[in-house]
Amino acid sequence: MLGYSDSNKDGGFLASNWELSKAQKRLTRTGQKNKIKISFFHGRGGSVSRGGAPTGRAIAAQPAQTVGGVMRVTEQGEVVSSKFANRGTGLYQLEILAASVLAHSVKSADEAELKDIPEFEEALEALTGMSQASYASLMNEPGFIDYFNQASPVEELALLKIGSRPPRRFGASSIADLRAIPWVFAWSQNRHLLTGWYGIGSALNSFVTVRGDHGVDLLKQMFERSRFFRLIVDEVDKTLYQADMEIGRLYAGLVSEPDTGERIHRKIASEYELTRRMIGEITGRVDLSTRFPTFKRHFDRIRPQMDDIHRLQVKLLHEVRTQDTAAPSPKRAINALLLSINCISAGLGWTG
Structure with a gap:
């Protein structure tokens, strides 16, 4: 398995x-x-x-x-x-x-594209280590758990009742206790989508910084000759196109500690821009997803409606979370919030 x-x-x-x-x-x-x-x-x-x-x-x-x-x-x-x-x-x-x-x-x-090439494997080992370190750095950022819980609808996903498992294991107190499906689902709802790209930009940038022009040439060779690496780059490219840091900033505004929300969002947005630049350097394309015209055309068509639903969802999250707990639960806001979650997942084409 x-x-x-x-x-x-x-x-x-x-x-x-x-x-x-x-x-x-x-x-x-x-x-x-x-x-x-x-x-x-x-x-x-x-x-x-x-x-x-x-x-x-x-x-x-x-x-x-x-x-x-x-x-x-x-x-x-x-x-x-x-x-x-x-x-x-x-x-x-x-x-x-x-x-x-x-x-x-x-x-x-x-x-040939599936052959084990020692130079490629050495590069992938180095890239993996650096990307994992960058990813761990974000996970260990002070206040990150609060950011995840408040800048995404992870807790509200349980209200959908679309699965047999809760968003977290009994007694959960850390990221390790979170179940993987709501982890991905929540990061897609706030358009961070960091589960599909975070850490790769830092890894590629560090690799090129250390190895210089030879490093750039090697990455381009891997993109052309390694089917595995090309698939990774292509899927990162498409995920970055669907992610939106300006929409993400709206969700960051839900964090109760504004400084924490701004600091972590700034870190994520910085990595996003770096990853965008490095993917473009490897593929030779400045703009994302130009190599996937059907995918790009479809998402461009629905992007305006998606953005409107995200803005509405942020307002609904604030409304649901600040309601009087002693009063009867206002079903209108909750139902509208759940509908917005369904709309966003339908637009992306998946939940988690």
Whole structure:
């Protein structure tokens, strides 16, 4: 079982994917050595930070010889209805899945883009360590827990009653106690979306600072020749396009300590701008998502409505949280808040 969700929450997007990739390689080699057939169960959620990259590309980027004709995946929550709501789309999705598994099983051993290149692996190890350190720095920032609880609707998500599990484990007092699904869900509602990019900009910038022009050339080579690294860069690119730091600032205003809200939002926004710049340097494109015109066109069309709903949601969160606890619960504000959560998740195409 490959767990994308909790590994992402613990170490960030790049560290999660790289460590899972290495684990598959090691387990496959161990199985081959002992003549044991190893098959992997990919616990994929809807968002990219929970393994939800496009099916065909995600399978094509798996390490060579780790599929071997057998692959089990989960499709969770809203992804089930979007992919399998009717016979036509369901058949199409199964065809993509089957074709991708067969193609990887037959071709992966000889594909240049899946070869283990020592220089690339060394670079990924360095990038992973630096991105994880940057991610941990944010998690350990004083007041971060309060920021997360107050600058997102994480507590209010439980009112939706759309899942069997609470947002946090019994007796939770830290990030480690939070469940992975509401962790991703909450960061998407306030348009930070940091579970899909945070730490990568600092890692790339540090790598280039240390290695200079050779480092830039190496990253560009990895983008061109490594299917795994290209998938990471592409999904970060698209996630950054959906994130919005100005909308995020509105949610930061909900934090009871204004200085804390401003300080942490400034740290996140600074990393966002750095990541944007570094991704552009690797891809050679100044503007985000120009390489994904269909995706960009769709999100551009709904962005104005999304922004309006976010502004409304911030007002509703303030109203619900400041209501008189002794008075009967005003259902109008709560129902409107829950509807706004549904609208935003529908616009993004996933919950968590």
